[in-house]
Amino acid sequence: MIETTGLRKSYRKKTSRKSGESPTVDAVRGIDLSVSAGEIYGFLGPNGAGKTTTLRMLATLIRPDGGRAGIAGADLFTDPAGVRRRIGYVAQGGGTTDTVSAREELVLQARMYGAAKARAVQAAEGALKAFDLADFGDRPCATYSGGQRRRVDIALGVIHEPRVLFLDEPTVGLDPASRAYVWEEIRRLRTEGMTVVVTTHYLDEADALCDRVAIVDHGQVVAEGTPEALKREISGDVVLVGLEPGEGVAKRAAEVLRPQPYLHRLEVQGEDGLRLYLEDGAAAIPQLLRALDGAGVTPGTVRLQRPSLDDVFLARTGRSLQQS
């Protein structure tokens, strides 16, 4: 449904003279994607990774500097109008007018997609029902809560029943209940046959919502696959060790544990934390406690968990998503 090869975009930097850096920011540097019909596809990455830039290119809002892309059979470069007809796009910050109501926005949006007046009114009515907006849909948009506004944004993005929907950070700033609601809406749209591309920097969102995830960092895809497959690459378990604070404890503990045969990888986290990757966490914990004890390091907390997408990100980039 979406195929891209080598999609890239750089921006001119405004303050390059002072720092002596290169005069451009490579926001997206060569992204290859292949999204199938009916998928919920996630872009997971830290701030500034290039998620919004990629989405805006695919939505015809900015012209890529290079590469190829086709969306639902329309070529991004030669037929942007065709792409526009086939897609819906919901920006990171939405885009409603404060003084008009959701219903008025929906009617206008449908009409901008070419619907005649009567059809547009009908479509708006349908959307108000489908997205549960009827309670507040005739009030001005300025009066909506964050969650309500987000629902309106999504309803606006799909009023013309596009084949592909792009959602930029659809749940950012929402409370857990509204997030769950948005996830439900996205899944419902998928069952109606839509292909949905979402960006997020929430690990759990990528994990729970998306069929496939591309992990992006510095404008490149560093890993791609189903959340399960990605996590499977990180063999075994993750053990998080919190140490009693003290001078250089983390370093000392790392020196003690590195030679242990059952350990695959070790990452120091901050002043007093360790992140250990090992085959069988439950069996290894007593041994590593003994080893730490022998070296005179006191562990404060020990936690065992399954690998998350953050561990995939960490393995590929050397940084944690939650820190950056």
Next chain:
Amino acid sequence: MKLARDTWLVFQRQVLLMIRTPIWIAVGIIQPVFYLLLFAPLLKKVLAPDGAGSYADAYQVYVPGLLAVLCIFGGLFTGFSLLGELKAGIIERSRVTPVSRLALLLGRALREMVALLVQAVLITLIALPFGLRVSPLNLLLAYLLLGLLALMTSAISFGIALMVPTDAAMAPVVNTIAQPIALLSGVLLPLTLAPHWLQQTARWNPFYWAVEGMRALFSGHVGDSSVWQGLLVVVVMTVLSVYWSARLFSTRVR
């Protein structure tokens, strides 16, 4: 056809937004009334040596200038509303739809044009009891000139809005442009009172031609050469401005 339909769509929404903000309408009516009631009496005295003996004469000179000045300031400041819409993501939302890009611009400029024409009609009506006399045909021609002028200034203003980064930067830029344009078109006082060099400078200002044309129309001289000259200058400038800002609109992406 699609352009016309899309423009109408955008225009309708813009008018709705204007109606929903009645403070604008109030200001739009009160301001010109003040100008008319508080400044025109002064003008009568100033123009007396030039043979303007009555209010009627003064208004024939003053009303066209007032209409033009409303156009210059009103039009050039419409870019602010576009900045607001850009920031709110409304333009971006429109731009992913297949709606005509030119229509997004024209619909907004037309809203400004209609608002200014409504103001113009009001001012004309208020000036009537003071003795302003102008034939309907001449008035219509003057309104045509004025409408084009509004289209032109709002197109320029949208162009500026696309080029400056923030509202804070937009205000001084617009003021700096609007002020010399207004002064150099003789909107408050006719430039016949000005020294020679000032008159020569003014000839480079398209608004000067527009104001001259309108003054001729208000004085009943429809055959005067300044009428067709004014129309020609304004038509050419309007086309150029709309073209310029439409190009900016489709290339400069934010």
